């Protein structure tokens with residue numbers, strides 16, 4: 252239940268949004284209270300599409316830095332705010348521009364396909380961006396003879412490689428949330444709940460993907476639980492998504508897949524969880540922290556993002 256203090260914060264956020272013509276875009280991995288006050292909740296692809304097409308003057312991004320940067324690149328004329336600049340991403344951090352530039356130079360002639368979970372500088376070095384919702388289709392849209400570099404997530408990269416059979420050189424990066432799921436703990440849960448379906452994100456490691464009943468992006472997992480006839484799911488992605496699953500189908504049971512280290516909250520993304528209602532309120536009040544990017548980097552990064560969006564639109568994604 253909402254406390255009196257929380258209720259006051261929420262109504263102040265609503266008033267400020269209206270007064271300043273601001274919208275809140277929230278990722279599925281945000282806490283439920285933030286998802287509920289957002290104007291739009293989605294995965295990276297849907298959030299990019301929304302950032303590129305809205306009438307607001309201010310976009311407040313309830314998510315992590317690479318997402319807010321993508322919004323700024325797609326809507327350079329708007330003020331883009333991120334309530335906590337420390338909301339980074341371990342996956343994005345695993346691919347530094349200086350190292351990636353070297354990798355590209357050492358492997359010439361390959362088309363550089365980069366996952367959206369990267370900094371603006373990495374996007375500027377890429378030929379085309381993808382998200383987990385469209386990675387397979389983006390790679391399949393390239394001519395079959397094209398050799399590819401895929402970065403930064405090695406699990407998603409190998410998933411795409413297996414699905415498409417293409418010549419893909421995969422960068423060795425991982426997300427601290429998705430690589431931490433425990434195969435043993437999931438199998439033990441399956442014994443306890445034999446009817447449960449294991450649904451996981453492609454960023455999970457191969458042994459976890461191998462026992463899954465369904466593998467998909469956050470929005471596909473949501474879609475799956477919406478349409479599936481089952482009643483119980485072991486969910487192998489950041490547990491923030493369960494908020495939307497419960498809203499859609501409150502009668503079903505959703506069990507977060509446990510991490511290897513049961514003493515830590517590794518299945519929650521500590522970067523995503525840096526964003527709070529209080530920080531959103533302060534950020535809207537003060538209109539900072541704001542995302543600033545180098546104009547040359549923005550221009551270079553925009554091309555591969557727009558190429559992805561064009562293909563996604565053509566494919567109806």
Ligand code: SF4
Nearest residue numbers: 340341342426428520
């Ligand atoms: S869940 Fe993983 S990939 Fe997503 S923002 Fe957190 S660290 Fe990055």
